[in-house]
Structure formats: structure tokens, C-alpha cells
Amino acid sequence: MASMKYYFAPMEGITQYTLRNTHRAMFGEYLSKYYTPFLSAPKTRKFKKREKNDILPVNNDIFPDYTDKIIPQILANSADNFLWAAKEIADMGYKEINLNLGCPVATVVTKHKGSGLLSDPDYLDNMLKEITASDLFTREDHPKFSIKTRLGITDDSEADKLMEIFARYPISELTIHARVQKDFYRGLPRIEAFKRAVEVYRENGGTADICYNGDINSIDDQNRLMDELKDLSSASEDAPGISAIMLGRGLLSNPALARDLATGSSTLTETELKEYLNMLYSGYETFIQEDRNVIFKMLEHWAFINCHFDNSDKCLKAIRKARSKGEYLAAVRNIFSTCNFIS
Ligand SMILES: Cc1cc2nc3c(=O)[nH]c(=O)nc-3n(C[C@H](O)[C@H](O)[C@H](O)COP(=O)(O)O)c2cc1C
CATH class of the missing domain: 3.20.20.70 (Aldolase class I)
Incomplete structure (x- = not known):
């Protein structure tokens, strides 16, 4: 409107x-x-x-x-x-x-x-x-x-x-x-x-x-x-x-x-969502020391963002289980490459 x-x-x-x-x-x-x-x-x-x-x-x-x-x-x-x-x-x-x-x-x-x-x-x-x-x-x-x-x-x-x-x-x-x-x-x-x-x-x-x-x-x-x-x-x-x-x-x-x-139309792209999540992670990283605590902040977002992925239970579990930045980023790459993206 x-x-x-x-x-x-x-x-x-x-x-x-x-x-x-x-x-x-x-x-x-x-x-x-x-x-x-x-x-x-x-x-x-x-x-x-x-x-x-x-x-x-x-x-x-x-x-x-x-x-x-x-x-x-x-x-x-x-x-x-x-x-x-x-x-x-x-x-x-x-x-x-x-x-x-x-x-x-x-x-x-x-x-x-x-x-x-x-x-x-x-x-x-x-x-x-x-x-x-x-x-x-x-x-x-x-x-x-x-x-x-x-x-x-x-x-x-x-x-x-x-x-x-x-x-x-x-x-x-x-x-x-x-x-x-x-x-x-x-x-x-x-x-x-x-x-x-x-x-x-x-x-x-x-x-x-x-x-x-x-x-x-x-x-x-x-x-x-x-x-x-x-x-x-x-x-x-x-x-x-x-x-x-x-x-x-x-x-x-x-x-x-x-x-x-x-x-009046659905516009979110996969590339935008990736960039948005990356920017959020970088933002939190500037003032939160431990990877695990940055990941906790990101999980608050994933609790909402998960609706953009079909059949994502297994991939989300891996994101939730991540303990280091490396594990987290690998799990995020995996959800984007494995699950169907819904705009
Ligand atoms: C986790 C959470 C925290 C909230 N914190 C505030 C707040 O600090 N101030 C406020 O006025 N409303 C707060 N709200 C209410 C929201 O601003 C909003 O009124 C409510 O979520 C309904 O809108 P929605 O259906 O679009 O989410 C909060 C809601 C949630 C779910």
C-alpha cells in the first residue's frame, strides 16, 4: 500500500x-x-x-x-x-x-x-x-x-x-x-x-x-x-x-x-537473507566475545527465520548445536544449499 x-x-x-x-x-x-x-x-x-x-x-x-x-x-x-x-x-x-x-x-x-x-x-x-x-x-x-x-x-x-x-x-x-x-x-x-x-x-x-x-x-x-x-x-x-x-x-x-x-508481492531473495544473517553475525561479534554467545543471539533470529526453509529440521538442529563460528557458518551454508528456500 x-x-x-x-x-x-x-x-x-x-x-x-x-x-x-x-x-x-x-x-x-x-x-x-x-x-x-x-x-x-x-x-x-x-x-x-x-x-x-x-x-x-x-x-x-x-x-x-x-x-x-x-x-x-x-x-x-x-x-x-x-x-x-x-x-x-x-x-x-x-x-x-x-x-x-x-x-x-x-x-x-x-x-x-x-x-x-x-x-x-x-x-x-x-x-x-x-x-x-x-x-x-x-x-x-x-x-x-x-x-x-x-x-x-x-x-x-x-x-x-x-x-x-x-x-x-x-x-x-x-x-x-x-x-x-x-x-x-x-x-x-x-x-x-x-x-x-x-x-x-x-x-x-x-x-x-x-x-x-x-x-x-x-x-x-x-x-x-x-x-x-x-x-x-x-x-x-x-x-x-x-x-x-x-x-x-x-x-x-x-x-x-x-x-x-x-x-504487494513476496520479494525476499536467498542472497538477501544470507547477507542479512552475515551482517547480523558481524554486528554481534563486535561486542560479544565468545562464539557461542554470538550464536545464541543468532538463534533468536533463527527461531523466526526458519520459516524460509522447507524440511529444515535436521539442518536447524545442526545450527542449534554449533559451538564455534566455523561450525555455525558451515551449518548455515548447509541449510541454504540443502533446503528449498521459500520467499
Ligand atoms: C520478545 C518480545 C519483546 C517485546 N518487547 C517490547 C517492548 O520492549 N516494548 C513494547 O512496547 N512492546 C514490546 N513487545 C510487543 C511488540 O512490540 C508488539 O506489540 C507485539 O509483538 C505485537 O506485534 P506483532 O504481532 O507484529 O509481533 C515485545 C514483543 C515480543 C514478542
């Missing part, structure tokens, strides 16, 4: 700078934004080293426009903590900062962070009020403030109240993962509830761009979604009522997914 924008979803432990830089170098033309995995904004006023590394200019500035395209995301349970982290990030030049209202993990939720904030709409309302009225987000040339949310905690009707709240504040973009906290990442996305949320948000005067997120893994998935969104009151013939789709696991499985969705 020519008019649709595509974003790389934040995924903790996976979508750090090595993956983002590799992906941008090869497939970046079709992605408008790359979200970082969340950075925790603790009371101690100190980012974890790994999280800070992920946004340091030195790890991102191979693309001069990184402050526009990379969107750091913050996990925080108070306006104060959020604003501390947001200021640190804005001082590095980033132009948009995202608040995580989606993380479903119990240890996060019980601390009133991520989707945990959705359980207390009044508290969330105040938090957003403080954030958007702060000097950081009202000064001239302020960074954009965006939100990634779910539809609620246990029941998607909770979204009505949440959307009323979001509509009160100057949010640049609202990404809605069409699930509730208790769904985690399972089950079908709640498309009807997503549509209702968009309607409620607009009825209440919300003006942010809307981004859809959840299980868009193929051209067929996108076609189905577009068909279902047709009757949104904000939809028109050439615009489906949303301006962007955020892609997560689908992009891990098929790094060319955004290009496929934009062009």
Missing part, C-alpha cells in the same frame, strides 16, 4: 541497535520508524548500561537521520520518572519519545508500569497531564510525545475510558496493539475492539495519527485488515483510517515484510 507507513516494533532483547542498523542498511527504505526496546526509567535516575548503550549516538549514527527515525521508548510508572528519562533522551537529539503502556509481563504490571498503568485510568490521566504540560514537551522545538498501548487489562471495553483520556492530550501518534494485557501475545487480535477504540478516540476529539499493531505477518494479513477497517468513519477511499502499521514478529521472520506489504 503506497500510502501506508510501516514501523519496526520494539522488542526487548531483540531489536537493539545491531538489528536496527543491519535492517536499515538492507531494508530501511520501506520503514519510517524503528522503536527501541523499552528503557526503564527508575527512581535511581540511572539507565541500565545495556539500555543506555542502545541509544548512544555512537551506536546509531551510521545513519545521519537516526534522531528522526529511531524512537526511544520509556517504561515508567510516574510522570517524574518518565520526564527524567525523556529529558536525557531529548538531550541526545531524539525527536520523538514513546511511552510504553503495553508490556504485559507480571513483574512490570504489578509495579504499575507498561500495561499496568491501564488498570488505573485516573492515575494515567494525571500522569499524561503532567507529562504533556511539562517544560520538555511544551518548549519551542519540543520532542514529539507518542504512546503505544493495549486495549485494556482484561476486557477490551476498558478501551473506551482510555481513549477518552488519550484524546485530551497532545499525542503525536497512538499505536494500539489490538490485544488486552491478559492476552499477552496470543490469540487473534481484537479488530472490532480496535475499530471501536479508534472511533471513541476520534469522537472525543483525538487528533493523533493512529498506528495499528498486531499479527500483520503477510500481504494477506494486511489485505484482511484493510478490508476490516473500511467502515471506520475516518476511512476514505484511498486512506484506511490509520496511517501506519507496526510490524514485530512478522519482520523478524521476514525482514523484507514492509517491502512486500508496500509492493
